[in-house]
Amino acid sequence: MELLQTTLCYLERDGQYLMLHRVKKKQDVNKDKWIGVGGKFEPGEDAVACALREVQEETGLTMHTPLYRGIVDFFCPPWPAERMHLFTCTDFSGEMRVCDEGDLEWVDKEKVSALPIWEGDKIFFALLAGNEPFFHLELQYEKDVLVRACLNGQELPR
Numbered sequence: 478m479e480l481l482q483t484t485l486c487y488l489e490r491d492g493q494y495l496m497l498h499r500v501k502k503k504q505d506v507n508k509d510k511w512i513g514v515g516g517k518f519e520p521g522e523d524a525v526a527c528a529l530r531e532v533q534e535e536t537g538l539t540m541h542t543p544l545y546r547g548i549v550d551f552f553c554p555p556w557p558a559e560r561m562h563l564f565t566c567t568d569f570s571g572e573m574r575v576c577d578e579g580d581l582e583w584v585d586k587e588k589v590s591a592l593p594i595w596e597g598d599k600i601f602f603a604l605l606a607g608n609e610p611f612f613h614l615e616l617q618y619e620k621d622v623l624v625r626a627c628l629n630g631q632e633l634p635r
Contacts, residue, residue, distance in 0.1 A: 480550065480560035484515040484528040487605070488538065489567045493583040495536065496592070497576060511584070511592040514576070515561070524562035532566075536581060537574035540566040547611055549601060553618040565605060596623040600633070 488495040496511045516531040518524075525543065532540050549561040573581060584592065586606070590599050597616035604612055617625040626633040 479558075481557045482518040482524075482527075483559055483561050484518075484524055484531055484564060485513045485549070485561045486515050486528050486532050486540070486543065486564045486566060487513040488532070488536070488540070488569055489565055489586075490583070493585050494589060495573075496582055496584045496589065497535070497578065498580045498582065511589070511594050512598070514581075515564075524564075528562065528564045532569075533571075535576045535578060536571075538569045538571040540564075540569045542566065542568040545611070546605060547601065547609075548613045549597070550613070550615045551597070551618075552616065553620075563601060595621075597626055600626055600628070604628075 495514065497514050498511050514532055514535045515528065516535070518527045519530070522530070524545065528543055529540055532538055532543075543564040543566040545562065546565055547563045549563055551559040551561055575581075586602075589602060595616070595618075597614070597618070600616075601612075601614055604614070613629055615625070615627040616623060624635075626635075
């Protein structure tokens with residue numbers, strides 16, 4: 478099965494993540510959810526190049542030293558299967574601008590899980606908070622319900 482290649486980036490400052498509330502696109506698997514910034518690879522891009530471009534396009538900010546934290550395979554029929562390359566970054570510069578995909582907002586890290594986010598995102602936020610080494614997470618959904626999660630090949634209890 479071929480996976481759609483994407484990036485997902487969480488910029489960090491002062492105990493907060495830059496979150497994107499996806500409210501501006503009509504056909505959007507992330508409609509009304511709060512996520513990081515990112516998007517699809519363009520031809521010839523690798524994960525880092527895509528992450529740098531997407532953050533610049535969506536926020537106006539330039540990442541200087543993004544940290545490649547893990548890979549999240551996301552299955553949510555009828556949407557295409559997706560491989561998200563997950564990054565965090567504390568070293569960035571520029572002026573934030575309005576995003577055409579949703580509303581950007583700095584959110585305290587401890588408040589993120591109370592937002593309407595994907596259930597599986599709570600798993601990788603815990604991994605990020607625990608400074609987990611590079612990881613591979615598989616998330617399988619039926620509509621908005623997480624039905625299966627595997628971390629580094631081991632199924633997580635439900």
